[in-house]
Amino acid sequence: MKKTLWGTRPRRGYLDDALAILSEWDQTGEQVTRVLLLNEAQHALLTERIKVIADCLCLSPDIRRASGETTIRISPCESEILTDREVTLAARIEDAYRSLHDVG
Structure with missing residues (x-):
């Protein structure tokens, strides 16, 4: 499992947990990608x-x-590491994608 960095220290807390839940997203370096x-x-x-x-x-x-x-x-746009904003965006995109399939 890739460690997500927060500041200059490794952070294995909630960001790693959130990324683990977003299993359909591929993490390469400090970016996440999803193909739909x-x-x-x-x-x-x-x-x-x-x-x-x-x-x-x-x-x-x-x-x-x-x-x-x-x-x-x-x-990440303001730093060289993934932050809670990027992970939150990925989670919200995943929710929006799932809602497309619930409706249609």
Whole structure:
């Protein structure tokens, strides 16, 4: 399991626990990535929801669409380490994605 850093010290607390729950997200270095199979309408809806959530958290994830897949990358913007804001954004995106499937 990758240790999440908080400040300059390793932190194995709640951020690691939260990342462990987000098992569908891949962590590479200090970014997390999720690839979703969505149709055009679902992609548009999810992108709008992500924008609202990301704006509230003052973050800007990278969202790309190619070959029927939506790839979302969240990287730290103010520091070199993942913080609770990035992990919160990933969790909220996961909730929004799941709600797409509950509705349709």
